[in-house]
Amino acid sequence: MNYRVFLSLGSNIEDRERHLLDALSNIFNISDVCLENISNIYETEPVGYTEQGRFLNMAAQISTSIGAEELLKELLGIEKLLKRERLIRWGPRTIDIDILTYGDLRINMPHLAIPHPRMFERAFVLKPLTDIFEGEELLGINILEALNKCDDKDGVKLYKK
Template identity: 80%
Template structure:
């Protein structure tokens, strides 16, 4: 069975755009994963730990028959490849790749919670997600209504328009 999976990507260290594009190219290279849609890139204010630079954020839609834990391992491997360090919670990072939704599945394990527990509270996640999600609702939550309740809406600005055709690197 193929699952439609939504991912959120963010970077705020060094060449932020390059990290996002490298991560997408690496996701594209995972066996049994097809990259179906990507959002534009948005520049956003940091949330949580605010003593850091602005982020570039985007969303991606993939299709896979892999189990969620297997996909998570691949994504963590990409973060490691791109030199992600986990020093400060919500702190600076070369790349962050979060699984937002996995088909209609819900689960909560020590390593992975789906749907992502804070996705409906963050405009920097919802604005890119709305670009690529054909559904008005995910997990029974209206995406537009959730976005309207987000206090960080004004801190999300279009940084660059991008399409899958702009990807041409290798992982």
């Protein structure tokens, strides 16, 4: 069975755009993963820990037959390859790759929560997602309405198409 999966990618250290593109290239090379679509790139204000540089964020749609935990393992491997360090919660990073949705699956484990628990609260996730998601509702929630309710929506600016 193939699952439609949406990912969120972000970077705010060094060559931010290069990190995003390298992450996409590595995602494309995961066995049994097909990169279906990518969003524009947006520059965004940091959320949570604000004493850091601006982020570049984007979204990607993939299809895959591998399980969610196996995909997570692959994505964490890509983060490690791109020298992601987890020193401060929500702190600076070369790359962050989050699984937003995995088909219609709902997973609640200590190391994996799908759908992403804060995705509908973050404009830096929702705005790129609107570029690639066909339809108004995702998991029963209107994406544009959720985006309009986000406190950080004014801090999301188009960086590159």
